[in-house]
Amino acid sequence: MNLKELASSLGLSQTTVSRALNGYPEVNPETRARVEAAARAANYQPNSRARRLATGRAMTIGHVITHTGETEMVNPIFADFLAGAGEVYAREGYDLLLSIVHEGAAERAYRQMAANGSVDGVMVQGPRQEDPRIALLQELGLPFLVHGRTGDARGYNWLDIANLRAFRRATEFLLDLGHSRIALINGQEAMDFAARRRRGYEEALRARGITPDESLMYADVMTEGYGHRAAAQLLDRENRPTAFLVSSVISAIGVRQAAWERGLQLGRDVSIITHDDVLSYLNNDAEGPAFTATRSSIRLAGRRCAEILIERIKQPDAPFVHELWEAELMVGRSTGPAP
Template sequence: MNLKQLAESLGLSQTTVSRALNGYPEVREETRLRVEAAARAAQYFPNARARRLATGRAMTVGHVMPLTEAQEMVNPIFADFIAGAGEVYAKEGFDLLLSMVPVDGIEAAYRQMAANASVDGVIVQAPTIDDPRIPLLQDLGLPFLVHGRTANHHSYSWLDVANIRAFRRATELLLDLGHRKIALINGQENLDFARRRRLGFEQALDARGCAANPDWMRSDIMTEQYGYRSAVEMLDGDDPPTAFLVSSIIPAIGIRRAAGERGLRTGRDISIITHDDALSYIDNEGITAPEGPAFTATRSSIRAAGQRCAQILLSLINDPDQPPIQELWETDLTLGRSTGPVPT
C-alpha cells in the first residue's frame, strides 16, 4: 500500500495522512491515532527523512562502546541488550547508531554527537563507580539513560538490578547448605555492579560470623576462560573452596569444566551459584536435564532490560524536562542442579 491508497482508505488527503505519520503538531490527536492505527494494519511506514524534517529530530539513539580486549561485539550479554533495545527503537521509528571508539575517544564521540545533533539521546552501559560520562552528558544537555548506576545516582535516569540483595541471598543459600569455604568469581570491580555484588557477598558472610577469604576472590572480564583459570587455581590449592558464587553464567561454565576435569560433580562435590541474564545464546534453561536447570541462579533478563531502557530513553527524549526515571529490578533466585549440601 502506498500513501495515496492509505489516504483514500481513510477518506483523508495525502497531505493530512503524511503530516499525521510524520509528527506534525497541527494534526489533531484523534486523527493522528486513527492514521497510525491504519498504517500499522496496512504495514505502511512513513518516509524517515520526512519525519526527521517534521520533528526536528535525528530519530536516532546512540550507543558508544569503548574498544577494549573484551570483544564487546561478540559478548552475548551486550548482544542481547542491543537486541532488546533495537526492538523498541524499530517499533518507534528510531535508528540505532553504534559507535565503537578507543577508550580515550569516548568524550570526543559524545561531544561530536551533541554538536552534530546526530542522535536524540544515548544509553550508557557498564558504568564505573564514579563514571565521568555522567557529568559530561549532563553538561552537553543530551538525554541519556544509564543501564546500571554509579555510587552517586540521584540526579539522572537509570535502570539497575538489585545486585546487593541478589548476591546476599545467593550467599545465604550457600551458607544454609553448610558451605563456609565460598569463592567469589566477580566482574571487574571498577564497575559499579561488581562492587555491589561483592558487598552483598561480604554482608551475608559477616552476618553469619564468617570472613571472606582473599585467596578465594577474583575480579576480571567475565569470560569462560577466566572462570576456568580461577577454578583451576583454587581447586588445585591446598585448601580449595567447596562453593563458587559467580557474576555471570559465562565464567560459571568454565568453573564447571574445571571441576569436571578433576572428577568433581556439581551439586554434590562442589556447588555453584551464578548470576544468569537469561541469555538467548547461552540459556540456563536450555542446558537442562528433566530434573531442572543446570545452574542455581539469580535470574534477570538482559533482553528485557534492553527493551525497558529503550522505552525510558524515548520517554526522556519526548519529555526532557521530566524528573529522572529510576528503576531497580529484583532478581529471581531459581534452584538448579549445581548446588547441594557441603560435602562431608
C-alpha cells in the first residue's frame, strides 16, 4: 500500500495522512490516532525520500564521537545506548549518522552537519564538566539532547542518572557494614558523571566523620585492565582497603580478578560495589547478582533520549525536558561485613 491508497482508504488527503504520520502538531489527535492505526494494520512503511520531501527534514539524527585512545565513549556501554536509541529511530523513520572524528575535530563535524542540513538533531554523550559542545550547538541552532548534564543545565534537554546520590548511598551501605577504608575506582573525573560520583562518595565519608583519603582514589578510562591494575596496587599495601566502590562493572571485573589472585573472597575478605549499566552482553543476574550494584539500564536511557530528541525536533518551541533517573541499589554476593 502506498500513501495515496492509504489516504483514499481513510477518506483523507495525502497531505493530512503524511502530516499525521510525521508528527505535525497541527493534526487533530483523533485523526492522528486513526491514521497511525490504519498504517499499522496495513503494514505501511513511508518511503524515506517521500518523507524527506513531505517534512522538509533530513530524517536523520547525528552522533559525533571523538577518539583519542583514551575516550570513555567508544566502548560497549555506548553500543548498548545506541541500540536503544536505534530502536526509536527506526520506529520513527529516522536514520543514524555516526561521525567518528579525531579529538579537536568535533566542532568542524557539528558545523558541517548544520551547514549541510544533513541531520535534524544531535545526540550528545559523555559531557565533560566544562563542555564547549553545549554552547556550540546552541549557537548553530541544532536541536540536541545531552545524555548526562553539565554547567547550567536549564537551557537544553537532558537525561541523566542521579550519580551523586547513587554513590553516596553506595558508600553509606559500605559504611553501615563497618568498612572505613573504602577505595574509589572512578572514571575520568573531567567527565561530569565521574565528578558527581566522587562528590557523593566524599560526602558520605565526611558525614560519618571520615576524611577522604586521596591515596584510595583512582580515576581513569573505565577498562577491565585499569580496574585490575588499580586494585592490585591497593591490595598489595600493608593497610589495604576492605572495600571498593567502582564506576563501571567492566572495571569491577578487573578488581574482582585482582582480589581472586590474592586469595581473597568477595563478601568475606573484601567487598565491591559497582555501577552496572545493565549491559546486554554482560548479565550480572545470571545466578543472582554477582555484584552489589547501583543499577540503571543504558539501553532504556538510549530509547528515552531518542524519544525526547525527536519530540524536540517536531516541536522546537516546547519546554525543555530534564529527566533525572534514580539508580537502584541491588545487593549481590560481592559485599559483606568488614573483616
